[in-house]
Amino acid sequence: MAIIKLPERKITDLKDVCKSFNNEKGELINVLHKAQGIFGYLPAEVQEVIAKELNLPVAHVYGVVTFYSFFTMTPKGEHPISVCLGTACYVRGSEKVLEEFKRLLKIQVGQTTADGKFSLSCLRCVGACGLAPVVMVGEKVYGRVSPDGVKDIVEEFNN
Amino acid sequence: MKQKQLRIALRNCGVIDPERIEDYIAKDGYLALGKVLTELTPEATIEIIKKSGLRGRGGGGFPTGLKWEITRKVHGDQKYVVCNADEGDPGAFMDRSVLEGDPHSVLEAMAINGYCTGASKGLVYIRAEYPLAIERLKIAMKQAREYGFLGDQILGTGFCFDIEIRYGAGAFVCGEETALIHSMEGLRGEPTVKPPFPSESGYLGKPSNVNNVETYANIPVIINKGADWFASIGSAKSKGTKVFALAGKINNVGLVEVPMGTTLREVIYEIGGGIRDGKAFKAAQTGGPSGGCLTVKHLDIPIDYDNLIAAGSMMGSGGMIVMDEDDCMVAIAKFYLEFTVEESCGKCSPCRIGNKRLFEILEKITQGNGILEDLDKLKNLGKVIIDTSLCGLGQSSPNPVLSTLDNFYDEYIDHVTYKKCKSKVCKSLMTYIIDEEKCIGCTLCARNCPVNAISGERKQAHYIDPEKCIKCGACMEKCKFNAIFIN
Amino acid sequence: MELIKLTIDGKPVEAEKDTTILKAAKTVGIDIPTLCYFQLKDMNIENRPGGCRICVVEVKGRRNLAPACTTLVSGGMEVNTHSIRVLNARRTVLELILSDHPAECLTCAKSGSCELQSMAQQLGVREIPYQGEQSTYRKDTSPAIIRDVDKCIMCRRCEMMCNEVQTVGALSAVNRGFMAVVAPAFEMNLEKSTCTYCGQCVSVCPTGALTEVDHTRNVINALADPAKTVVVQTAPAVRAALGEEFGLEPGTLVTGKMVAALRRLGFDYVFDTDFAADLTIMEEGTELLDRLTRYLEGDPSVQLPILTSCCPGWVNFFEHHFPELRDIPSTAKSPQQMFGPIAKEYFAKKLGIDRKNMIVVSIMPCLAKKYECQRDEFKVSGDPDVNYSISTRELAAFIKLANIDFDAMPEEEFDKPMGESTGASVIFGTTGGVIEAACRTAYELYTHKKLAKVDFNELRGFESIRHATIDFNGLLLNIGIAHGLGNARKLLEDIKEGKSQFHAIEIMACPGGCIGGGGQPYHHGDSAILKKRASALYREDAGKPIRKSHENPFIISLYKEFLGAPGSDRSHHLLHTKYFDRSASVFVEE
Incomplete structure (x- = not known):
């Protein structure tokens, strides 16, 4: 198997994160949150470092990572697009909005465009049901998005 | 007609600056904590909560005072007070609003709970997707410590209590209290069989009192205004108010807080301003993926825990999605099942496989391949999943199917027997047809069809080949003469 | 203890507090079906996640069905284990699983x-x-x-x-x-x-x-090849369990029938791993005494305790999890791997054949043995000392495949010379057996006295971690025993922290030792089966004329003729090994 080298500095950061939680097993989820903050995602190597620091089997860490939808093992795009499929958004047509993103970006949910610019995911309710349907690009929230409006959103980040 | 609302849990939301503890204090904040610590015994305080009739607002409706009493009575060197802020029901956001708008009320209530149950540590389990709520909570905790409402020897008494934050990571099942506890322990958020309940053996095996945000938000007011005052609001067995997140096809979306016992009609027509675009009300889904739908015949029943269950739904955390004539109830059931399938933890077989099968049957029906026998399968399977699943998720996940089957059986028959979706939602059951009378043969539709399904000579009526048509709707959108319709 | 009264299927039941419905039902002859539930009672092993939901029952007054494996009895409870509601639910759940x-x-x-x-x-x-x-x-x-x-x-x-x-x-x-x-x-x-x-x-x-991984086909191919001399060795625990596959009572010893069946399968020589176990005792026992003597003399380079090394699962465990302690276990190879070189370097030469034309097959209660015989250090120019290891279960299937009526087999003897063994080697198959065998030999070699009593009952039993002090004529030897790797871990942690009081520790990876090995007939959670297998081995030991490894006549002549003495250069070359650090991560270079 190919050995991927993580940047030394980031590994040190990661170990510091573990240490900040006293290398306690029970803090695994907190550590994973921080690790995803550092690396943007949780590749196998990162999970292995965490396992070692927290003295946990790496299978256990992987079991936890794959349980929670917030954690991902694939790097996200520069502009991660999330379409809300919560009930309020759904009844107001967010599925069509999602279809339009898939069509325009030529990717499926969970994938990243070839140029690494966009990734597409679904999420369940950001608590902005009044603005349904809601789309998030990074931290930015777009409300009352129609399928026609999808093109404009993509273009906004394409320049 | 907003006077129908009564704000108890949301009393301070939008009224005070949540980042200023002084604002909260000015609204009688931490008065209840002071009163409890200096004037009341834990037992007396629990008695007030019991007398108030407050029931858990997270969905189950377990009497809050009783839960506190059980936790108090269990022996333990260390106990925990847990706040469930893992609001995962899609379409409900009252907990977020409380934490963003009035975080101190939750902290105060947790401290009171700690005093009553004998816990010195509190934990807030909150969705990582709520950055603002987390931020406000952190600010509030810092301020509360500075003012001596948290930490050692609170208000000069011997009572010590402090709070930590734990983050969820995107798993709906973690709203279930045993799953939540495992998640806080750094494990997969899988539920375990109850008993033992968390009150007996919870976080790290210690007695842990778990309540949700909205429940806590009620506590300080109950202490300040008294159990009798609280018990005077609401219906016979459901006291106080309930916050609902109104969404869907309704004019006024957003949070509403109404006394228990308010009718659905009052909520939808008087507070919610009626159905959008003047359309007809069809159903309201309460309780999210665990709930069922209420229909026209339920418009006048008073909403409380027991009536909702009797109507085949449940209170849940308070999501209320309103649907109109354009919504297909089979598709709605499928939507909820898709959610459940995604969120099932996979530990027990009926939930792991059963919900998947329910979803597949619904998908088959919405694709026009259903047979009558499938409806029996849905019913039997749904009942068995409820009867045999390990936790609340599986024990309620078939509700959307069973309740739509009960209330909208005709729609299922339409899909299964007549292969029709009257709401024009289920794509596979739609046929796009060109009205020969109206079509002038401009060819615009044919040129825009992505699969070349439309044929016809210029200036003559066109025809859509139903075999080739992928039902994208592009033709209908482009037609300037309204010549294309859906059958 | 206060008894709780309830009814199950109308029958009155009394059960202790904290009893599950499942167990309470068993006491009145009601066998509720289970699937995920699993228990090995005497080993403290229990699995009850409450996940399969097959064992659901109806409890009066309860909204939904209750899993019998995790629901505790309560006073006045009325349980129905086969109402129509239960039967429908149970069947539907099973249909879902299927x-x-x-x-x-x-x-x-x-x-x-x-x-x-x-x-x-x-x-x-x-x-x-x-x-x-x-x-x-x-x-x-x-x-x-x-x-x-x-x-x-x-x-x-x-x-x-x-x-x-x-x-x-x-x-x-x-x-x-x-x-x-x-x-x-x-x-x-x-x-x-x-x-x-x-x-x-x-x-x-x-x-x-x-x-x-089934290696039977490789064995069949080797047996069919006239150019190959195929030698088989059978581990001690196999004879105590093989009969179960043919419907015999657990604990039935089938040594003689097994030998007969192996002969009919076409093996050229039917030998016994027990012989190699005796050899292991000679090497390991000598190493123990050597380390012990030097330790007592104050040699700072000597580390104690010495740990047994005949279990390949255990070897893999410390190589992965405690590589820093890999100097502590005995360097003696496992019996399977001692057998290999004696067969191929000694016996093959006696027969006048090239080692490449000898195929050594082992019948093992174990799956780790399959991996062990594939290790590079156990090969000579690519030729493994032991070619194939098949499990007890695979052997049973092979016997059936060859149309052999196992029950009708006569009792036959192992071939000579590598079929000669002692009672000491037979008990290698159960927890405590290796260290007992070692004590029998070490005692006599150290004290130069005859053991008054061959049985060391203080070393026997099924308790997860055991310890005993053996009096070696004034030298008090502290012995530790662990079976199950979790228990082994506890002893290793103690060693790591310098807290261990033991001079020697026996470790077997599987609960119960080899009798409970991963290659044995399925016990389906019945720990009585494991106990019966263990007592069968002790029975065979008691019935053997020679019960100490150093008295095995072939062992004595083998040293005289070929190996020299225990711990000699040749012994070291053929019978000892070294261990590796396998803790390195898969993904991260450090």
Whole structure:
């Protein structure tokens, strides 16, 4: 198997994160949150470092990572697009909005465009049901998005 | 007609600056904590909560005072007070609003709970997707410590209590209290069989009192205004108010807080301003993926825990999605099942496989391949999943199917027997047809069809080949003469 | 103790507090079906995640059905285990499980021993009404274990064994919902994980999701090759369990029948691993005495305790998890691997054949042995000392395949010379046996006195961690024993922290020792079977004319003729090994 080298500095950061939680097993989820903050995602190597620091089997860490939808093992795009499929958004047509993103970006949910610019995911309710349907690009929230409006959103980040 | 609302849990939301503890204090904040610590015994305080009739607002409706009493009575060197802020029901956001708008009320209530149950540590389990709520909570905790409402020897008494934050990571099942506890322990958020309940053996095996945000938000007011005052609001067995997140096809979306016992009609027509675009009300889904739908015949029943269950739904955390004539109830059931399938933890077989099968049957029906026998399968399977699943998720996940089957059986028959979706939602059951009378043969539709399904000579009526048509709707959108319709 | 009164299916039942409905029902002859539930009573092993929901029962006044395996009895409870509601629910749940299970019974390795299959039979399932997508995963073949987790029903027994009992941590539940399954990290191959191949996951798997790699075909091919001389060795624990596969009572000794059957299968020489176990005692015992003497003389370079090294699952365990302690275990090879070079370097030469033309087959209660014989250090120019290792289960299937009526077999003797063994070597197959055998020899070699009593009862039993002090004529030797790797871990942690008081420790990876090995007939959670196997071995030991390894006449002549003395250069070359650090991570370079 190919050995991927993580940047030394980031590994040190990661170990510091573990240490900040006293290398306690029970803090695994907190550590994973921080690790995803550092690396943007949780590749196998990162999970292995965490396992070692927290003295946990790496299978256990992987079991936890794959349980929670917030954690991902694939790097996200520069502009991660999330379409809300919560009930309020759904009844107001967010599925069509999602279809339009898939069509325009030529990717499926969970994938990243070839140029690494966009990734597409679904999420369940950001608590902005009044603005349904809601789309998030990074931290930015777009409300009352129609399928026609999808093109404009993509273009906004394409320049 | 907003006077129908009564704000108890949301009393301070939008009224005070949540980042200023002084604002909260000015609204009688931490008065209840002071009163409890200096004037009341834990037992007396629990008695007030019991007398108030407050029931858990997270969905189950377990009497809050009783839960506190059980936790108090269990022996333990260390106990925990847990706040469930893992609001995962899609379409409900009252907990977020409380934490963003009035975080101190939750902290105060947790401290009171700690005093009553004998816990010195509190934990807030909150969705990582709520950055603002987390931020406000952190600010509030810092301020509360500075003012001596948290930490050692609170208000000069011997009572010590402090709070930590734990983050969820995107798993709906973690709203279930045993799953939540495992998640806080750094494990997969899988539920375990109850008993033992968390009150007996919870976080790290210690007695842990778990309540949700909205429940806590009620506590300080109950202490300040008294159990009798609280018990005077609401219906016979459901006291106080309930916050609902109104969404869907309704004019006024957003949070509403109404006394228990308010009718659905009052909520939808008087507070919610009626159905959008003047359309007809069809159903309201309460309780999210665990709930069922209420229909026209339920418009006048008073909403409380027991009536909702009797109507085949449940209170849940308070999501209320309103649907109109354009919504297909089979598709709605499928939507909820898709959610459940995604969120099932996979530990027990009926939930792991059963919900998947329910979803597949619904998908088959919405694709026009259903047979009558499938409806029996849905019913039997749904009942068995409820009867045999390990936790609340599986024990309620078939509700959307069973309740739509009960209330909208005709729609299922339409899909299964007549292969029709009257709401024009289920794509596979739609046929796009060109009205020969109206079509002038401009060819615009044919040129825009992505699969070349439309044929016809210029200036003559066109025809859509139903075999080739992928039902994208592009033709209908482009037609300037309204010549294309859906059958 | 206060008794709780309840009724189950109308029958009055009295049960102690904290008894489950499942156990209370058993006391009145009601056998509620279970699937994920698993227990090895005397080993403190229990799996009750409450996940399969097959054992649901109706409790009056309760809204939903209750899982009998986890629901505790309470006063006045009225339980119905076969109401129509229960039967319908139970059948539907099973139909659901079957709807996500490949219908491959005819070709499945587990067919006949599969608990899911029996359950379908028991509940009379004749069709699977809920068809749909099946969860599928990559098939994974390691040197010892095959994972075909399309057949996994998420009972979590393997996960419990691997984590709670063995503390190996190679397996975990991964993913969520419909795709949830038990797998190694990153769903990579078991071979890349920290798996020790102890095979305990296989021994508890109710279905064919976890099975051993079957080497029977290689053996058949070797037997069919006239150019090859095929030698077989059988481990001690095999003879105490093989009979179960032919319907004999657990604990029936089938040594003689087994030898006869092996001969009829066409093996040229039927030898006994027990002989090699005696050899192990000579080498390991000498090493113990040597280390002990030097230690007592104050040699600072000597480390104690000395740990046994005949269990390959255990060797894999410390190489993965405690590589820093790898100087502590005895360097003596396991009996299987001592047998190999004696067969190929000594016996083959006597026969005048090239070692490449000799095929050594071992019959083992163990799956880790399959991996052990493939290790590079146990090969000479690519030729393994032991070519193939097959399990007790594989041998039983092979015997059936060859149309041999096992029960009708006469009692036959092992071939000479490598079939000669002592009672000491027979008890290698159970926890405490190796150290007892070592004590018998070490005592006499150290004290130059005859043992008054050969049996060391203080070393026997099934308790997870045991200790005893043996008086070596004034020298008090502290002995520790652990079976199950989780228990071994506890002793290792003590050693690491310098807290260990022991001079010598015996470790066996499997609960109960080799009698409970991953390659043995399935015990389906009946720990009485394990006990019967153990007592069978002690019985065979007691009946042997020679019961101390150093008195084995062939061992004596082998040293005289070939090896020199225990610990000699030649012995070291052929009978000792070294250990490796396998803790290095798979992904991260450090």
